[in-house]
Amino acid sequence: MKLKLLVFFNLMFITTHFAMCQNPAKNSLAVEKIWGQYDKYKEPGIKNRFMKHAEMMPLIPKHVDSRLVTIEEIGKSVRGRSINHLTAGRGKTKVMLWSQMHGDESTATMALFDMFNFLSSNDDNSELRKLILNNLELHFVPMLNPDGAQAWKRRNDLEIDINRDARMLVTPEGRALMELAKKLQPQIGFNLHDQNYLYSSGRSKNSATISFLAPAYNYPKDMNAVRKRATQIILSMNKALQTKSPGNVAKYNDDFDPRCFGDTFQGMEISTILIESGGYYHDPEKQFIRKLNFLALLTAFEAIAKSSYEKEDIKDYDAIPENENSLYDVFVKNVIITKEGREFKTHLGINRSQVRSTDNAAMSYSGRIAELGDQELVFGYDEIDASGLKFTPANIKTMTKAEWEKLTPQQELDLIKEGYLFVKWSDGPSPTGAIKNRLLNLTNNTENAVQEAGIGQNAQFLLTRDGKPVFAVVNGYKVDLSQPAKVLANTYGY
Numbered sequence: 319m320k321l322k323l324l325v326f327f328n329l330m331f332i333t334t335h336f337a338m339c340q341n342p343a344k345n346s347l348a349v350e351k352i353w354g355q356y357d358k359y360k361e362p363g364i365k366n367r368f369m370k371h372a373e374m375m376p377l378i379p380k381h382v383d384s385r386l387v388t389i390e391e392i393g394k395s396v397r398g399r400s401i402n403h404l405t406a407g408r409g410k411t412k413v414m415l416w417s418q419m420h421g422d423e424s425t426a427t428m429a430l431f432d433m434f435n436f437l438s439s440n441d442d443n444s445e446l447r448k449l450i451l452n453n454l455e456l457h458f459v460p461m462l463n464p465d466g467a468q469a470w471k472r473r474n475d476l477e478i479d480i481n482r483d484a485r486m487l488v489t490p491e492g493r494a495l496m497e498l499a500k501k502l503q504p505q506i507g508f509n510l511h512d513q514n515y516l517y518s519s520g521r522s523k524n525s526a527t528i529s530f531l532a533p534a535y536n537y538p539k540d541m542n543a544v545r546k547r548a549t550q551i552i553l554s555m556n557k558a559l560q561t562k563s564p565g566n567v568a569k570y571n572d573d574f575d576p577r578c579f580g581d582t583f584q585g586m587e588i589s590t591i592l593i594e595s596g597g598y599y600h601d602p603e604k605q606f607i608r609k610l611n612f613l614a615l616l617t618a619f620e621a622i623a624k625s626s627y628e629k630e631d632i633k634d635y636d637a638i639p640e641n642e643n644s645l646y647d648v649f650v651k652n653v654i655i656t657k658e659g660r661e662f663k664t665h666l667g668i669n670r671s672q673v674r675s676t677d678n679a680a681m682s683y684s685g686r687i688a689e690l691g692d693q694e695l696v697f698g699y700d701e702i703d704a705s706g707l708k709f710t711p712a713n714i715k716t717m718t719k720a721e722w723e724k725l726t727p728q729q730e731l732d733l734i735k736e737g738y739l740f741v742k743w744s745d746g747p748s749p750t751g752a753i754k755n756r757l758l759n760l761t762n763n764t765e766n767a768v769q770e771a772g773i774g775q776n777a778q779f780l781l782t783r784d785g786k787p788v789f790a791v792v793n794g795y796k797v798d799l800s801q802p803a804k805v806l807a808n809t810y811g812y
């Protein structure tokens with residue numbers, strides 16, 4: 319019976335899968351091989367997404383020395399940090415790429431340095447490397463907004479959003495980019511950003527890990543040869559991404575906005591492609607997404623060098639789902655809660671907001687209840703089917719600081735099973751704020767503030783059956799109490 323069912327479902331999967339995509343996506347052998355060897359090219363000097371200008375600059379000279387790239391300073395940020403233009407290749411098609419126009423959107427900057435390593439290596443992947451360097455003239459502007467990166471914020475230090483400054487050009491960063499584009503007159507441009515990690519690909523459980531846009535160049539959103547080429551290159555990249563992360567590609571809204579660089583460049587006859595890096599399951603530091611960026615760019619370079627994108631039918635662009643807002647970090651379904659003396663069944667959406675460290679070089683997470691009530695077509699990166707389970711406030715365990723410090727993850731999990739989510743030290747005050755790599759929270763209070771489910775409240779509660787905890791939500795993370803103990807990125811001290 320089981321086997322029969324399995325065969326049936328497999329057949330169903332195969333038929334629907336092939337109905338969905340007539341031509342199953344396939345990468346070139348060269349791209350596949352490079353993907354397999356990605357770790358060799360991954361820039362070890364970039365350990366996380368919070369890289370600053372002062373950390374980025376020392377990564378450039380080795381590529382200049384290897385004669386892969388030449389470097390020129392094309393401007394300075396408001397705070398006087400250099401904006402750099404790196405050039406590689408000597409082909410006939412000029413391609414310009416700029417990243418981190420928004421200071422807190424660094425995924426593509428990381429991938430660009432991985433790409434520099436690939437392009438400057440001397441190994442058995444030289445066939446594709448030569449094809450790219452002989453056919454393209456690549457122009458890179460990594461980290462266009464270094465002041466924003468320093469403060470880990472979107473805007474520049476005039477508090478202007480550079481991507482709404484293509485027309486007025488009051489920002490030195492935007493001016494540098496516009497002057498370079500006018501000087502180079504590239505045929506193709508890549509505008510590299512990050513988007514909200516909670517976006518989904520259509521109304522689905524799939525996160526929009528990479529979203530594309532071939533921006534419109536006028537209000538009627540007309541298609542011309544310039545925009546068509548951008549669309550075709552997107553379709554080539556989409557196929558590559560589907561092989562590694564199926565279902566996680568979406569497209570961005572194409573309403574025309576003349577303040578944006580992508581829309582403006584499209585009108586200047588630069589086929590411009592927006593790439594937005596979103597979220598991916600359990601990849602908050604975006605290191606797999608960095609790898610997907612590398613793949614997308616490598617594929618685009620190959621497709622441009624071979625002109626293979628010209629075979630793409632732009633009608634296929636319609637089939638890429640739109641970005642939607644369908645995801646929570648954790649979605650708890652059918653939980654029984656008690657509120658205002660009434661007991662009822664409902665759903666809870668939980669998100670973890672990001673809290674910057676004081677040096678803007680790390681992030682901690684603070685989980686809150688974002689929604690309560692019936693919901694349709696929404697999903698969670700993690701989900702809990704809480705049918706028959708009750709929302710239950712957690713207890714506070716008192717122990718000494720020394721006892722807390724000795725707790726193993728298993729002992730912390732056992733305490734959760736007994737109904738505790740907080741520890742209060744009996745011998746002095748405990749720290750507040752993020753606590754890394756634990757399962758339990760600390761508190762200086764005598765009572766748990768979360769006594770019933772409420773919007774905006776800390777997501778710290780138990781889900782119980784007959785009084786016994788089955789799941790816990792700890793600082794907005796799902797903890798399955800039937801699974802082995804595993805510490806969380808951070809819990810909290812109150």
Ligand SMILES: [Zn+2]
Pocket residue numbers: 419420423481511512
């Ligand atoms: Zn952006």
